[in-house]
Amino acid sequence: MKTKNKIFDLSLCIEGMRLLRVLGFISFIIYLTISFLIPYNYSGDDYIGQMDYSVMDFLAHDYVIFMLVVPALTLFLFSFLLKRNSSDFFHSIPHKKICVFVSFFMSIMIWTFIIEFSAALFSVIFAKIFISNIVFDFAYIFKTLLGIYIASMAVCAGILMAVSITGNFLSNVIVSGFILLAPKIFADFFLDQINKLAYNVFDVESFFPVLFGKYNLVTSFMSVSDFTEMGNAKYQIYTFILFAIMFVAALILFNKRKSEVAGNAASYKFLQDVYRIVFTMILCLLPLNMIFEDYGKTGIISLYVIILIFYFVYEIVTTKSVKNLIKIIPGIFIVIILNVCIIFGVKIVSKRILNYKPEIKDMSAVEIMMDSSNYRYYRGINNFKIKVEDEAGMKNLIAALDATIRFNRDGILENEELGESYRVCYYEKNGEKYYRNVAITPSRLKAVLKAVTKEKSGYTLPKLPDAGYFDELNYSYDYMFSFENCLNTNDLTRIYEAYRKDYDNMSDYEKLARTFNVHNENSYCVLYLDLYKAGINYLEIGIDESTENAYNEFLDIISNKKLINLKDKTDDFKSLFVQNDYIDVYLYDGLYISVDKNVANYNLGSDEKSEEFFECMDELLDYAVTDVDEFIELSGNDDTYIYSIRLDTCIQIGNKTYDSIYVLIEKNDKTEELMNTLHSFGDSFGDK
Amino acid sequence: MISIKNLTKNFDDFTALDNVSCDIEKGVIYGVVGSNGAGKSTLLRLLSGIYKADGGSIEIDGDNVWENPAIKEKIAFVPDDIFYLNGANLKRMAKLYASVYKKFDYERFNYLTEAFKLNTKKSINTFSKGMKRQAAVILSLSCHAEYMFFDETFDGLDPVMRALVKKLICDDVLENKATAILTSHSLRELEDTCDQLALLHKGGLVFESDISNLKTSLFKVQVAFKEDFTQKDFEELEILHYIKSGSVANMIVKGDKEMTVNILKGKNPLLLDVLPLSLEEVFTYEMAILGYSFDDVFLGGEASEN
Secondary structure, three states: OOOOOOOOOHHHHHHHHHHOHHHHHHHHHHHHHHHHHHHHHHOOOOOOOOOOOOHHHHHHHHHOHHHHHHHHHHHHHHHHHHOHHHHHHHHHOOOOHHHHHHHHHHHHHHHHHHHHHHHHHHHHHHHHHHOOOOOOOHHHHHHHHHHHHHHHHHHHHHHHHHHHOOOOHHHHHHHHHHHHHHHHHHHHHHHHHHHHHOOOOEOHHHHOOOOOOOOOOOOHHHOOOOOHHHHOHHHHHHHHHHHHHHHHHHHHHHHHOOHHHOOOOOOOHHHHHHHHHHHHHHHHHHHHHHHHOOOOHHHHHHHHHHHHHHHHHHHHHHHOOOOOOOOOHHHHHHHHHHHHHHHHHHHHHHHHHHHOOOOHHHEEEEEEEOOOOOOOOEOOOOOOEEEEOOHHHHHHHHHHHHHHHHHHHHOOOHHHOOOEEEEEEEEEOOOOEEEEEEEEOHHHHHHHHHHOOHHHHOOOOOOOOOHHHOOEEEEEOHHHHHEOOOOOHHHHHHHHHHHHHHHHHOOHHHHHHHHOOOOOOOOOOOEEEEEEEOOEEEEEEEEOOOOHHHHHHHHHHHOOOOEOOHHHHHHHHHHHHHHOOOEEEEEEOOOEEEEEOOOOOOOOOOHHHHHHHHHHHHHHHOOEOOOHHHHHHHOOOOOEEEEEEEEEEEEEEOOEEEEEEEEEEEOOHHHHHHHHHHHOOOEEEOOO | OEEEEEEEEEEOOEEEEEEEEEEEOOOOEEEEEOOOOOOHHHHHHHHOOOOOOOEEEEEEOOEEOOOOHHHHOOEEEEOOOOOOOOOOEHHHHHHHHHHHOOOOOHHHHHHHHHHHOOOOOOEHHHOOHHHHHHHHHHHHHOOOOOEEEEEOOOOOOOHHHHHHHHHHHHHHHHHHOOEEEEEEOOHHHHHOOOOEEEEEEOOEEEEEEEHHHHHHHEEEEEEEOOOOOOHHHHOOOEEEEEEEEOOEEEEEEEOOHHHHHHHHHOOOOOEEEEEOOOHHHHHHHHHHHHOOOHHHHHOOOOOOOO
16 A cells, blocks of 8 residues: 555655744744844944955854754654653554654754755845955855754754653753763763873874764864864764764664653663663763862762762652652662773773883884864865884984973973974884874974985875965955055965965975974064965965065065055044044054053043144154165064054055054154153053 | 454553453444443554554454554544644644545535534634544544544533534444444443443453343343242243342343243233343343452442553
């Protein structure tokens, strides 16, 4: 017969959507409103270009759809399992249970799709309306939305597992949390404690790379501070596999579920024991943490006593009955055993980690691995690895491990140098590998990199793409706010292409040094190029004298620019000072002089004093450096004062609006006198 | 046809139904009586495919009910605790039923709502208990089910509505050869509607019989003779109960009425009256044969059904 083996029924799916329509519609309206408000909020900004916005800025509400909307929809639609009469009804209808499950699941996912994608669509539309020259990378947005949708599916499946093995709302929510978050919570706790006891040299990622959890888009927000990996295909595939496993498990559990368990805390008695123990164990993480941090016994014992009470409270609250309180006592012993296992497990593993002291005679190679946590001037460098096989280099990296432990344990800094932490793999001759997080100081790193050769190490650095690859070219250089005509895209393209020539001519060591950010630490960069791709700062380059082509290109371009003559603008400046609530004047002569109209002890209270102040400022401007070459030469030089003003509304100069203006003031006796006078008007801070 | 063989259902350590077997032909109205906790609702839920049996089998038209959408399509079940969507009115519930039951008939639905005089746009939450039951009956009858199960449905209905519901059920059975199973703890309620009756007690089927057969095979005889007489004088009759008061004896006799009358007439009685028994009285005596007390079964009901 036709309906016999159906696993999906369209009418049932539509009915499911109908059952969700109030919740779905409310969510839709809320999301639509947020999609309007976010870009509307940005519409007052005076930023130019895309660089100040990321997809996250506009789709923040979409990112959390799987945390808020999906759980609400799932719990609501499957709430028929919580009461006998509704459970009986849905078990009596002429559909297989699998058909009800799949059809209702589809109802939830269709609503999710509608809310998520229309919110994104409207965000883009409103952004285009309110922000004139905004640019979106639609491919990136789509990939992100796909990741969010996959995470939503996983959350839905996890909750469906929970509702299939519980029978009241409280248990639904608690067990959903267990299924979706508890593995991550326990894994994180276990690994964090090991790492703590091992003085942070433990490479968590290598322990259980998959379980580390960053690949799980549902819980990755617990590890990373933002959601930028939503569009990562590898993470999406992992999360989808997780979804598939949970979906099948939920399907089986739902199929096995009896209608008569509606209203019970758990569908089977033994499961209630499991939930209670898991709940208690999560609470036990607090005193366990205290044990590992060597807190006082009194506090730890007190906490355990409170948790014991909660053990019984959980039973009472979820079953609404006190009749089982005696029967659940044996479960306490299981909790105790688990606590003991965790304590011993953590201590044993961390000790093993610390006891590993590599010896040069056993080493075949040491590999330094760069990942997303390391500074990378170029985002295109992903998972960069460099193998060190020379003895000196390996000795250096073995010593770095020791130094890292000493610093993390005792606070002893080697040679007063701080090192960036890298994942390092110690390859032993017997084939064993040991992964550690090692802080490698710049001097060590330079020494190691100098000895490395491309042929032996086998590394490949990606070529820098041409300027057309990027969506936006921008720059940061404070002193560009001194020019009437700032660097435009053509200027930046010229400088960047010149830099590419510089880069191609660099030695392997120089390239590596740039990759590891240990090049020219003390050199003065005249310009920082920031190149953006899909809203992310993809490439940051400092232009200094060592990048000859780029440097010369920069000077060539700058020579055709005109410095702002603030002297011409003092009337504007004065009127702005009167008009604006906020105006900062920074005068730097080794000390900052800050004059803020709103500062409580601002002593420019009277008109007379204000007049005096402006006269002083005006006179100082007579000594402003106006020649571009001189300006470039003196930039960063101690023989000048920096004179800057910052406004809360912009001032138009040339073809640009400025909210900050910088002027270099030549240092001489007169300007020194004026500066001293100005010190008396405002607060001074900083170290001279 | 419904075929139940050795049906058993447990809830944790409580046995709700224990080895129940019976066959219910198509086109009958089958009554199931029993006290609270006897297993009536459990039986209906098993028949509707809501519960899965722990032992035995249930077949409807030769097919197992459990997880069988084709069979479930033929079933309409009105439980004692009726489900309605939150805040829904009858119209909304009709939509729900129409989406899950392919044979749901809006024409019939409209006809029935008019017959019962229920407002389809008003929230069901505002209905009285009786009206809610009526609504449930309307929705079920609109599904054109071949098998209708009503669990304590008449509870809460006024006599007029009760009569209407019974009439509708009977019409369906007669016209469409539907089969109805009604459960109740009251014999009187089922007496005038059902063709067959079964008695459940503590999860077991005590007995089942055709009602007409029950009423005709058991009757009360009042007899008096000139001479003195005792029960032994009537050995040829199957007497379930004998009371003599003075010279008049009241006997409950099981057997053929005509034959019994002829036998008694042959003894030249001064008084011979044959009186019909109420169903309750029939049950009392039939159960006594089986060793059950009527009061124990109908008034001393123990655990509630799950």
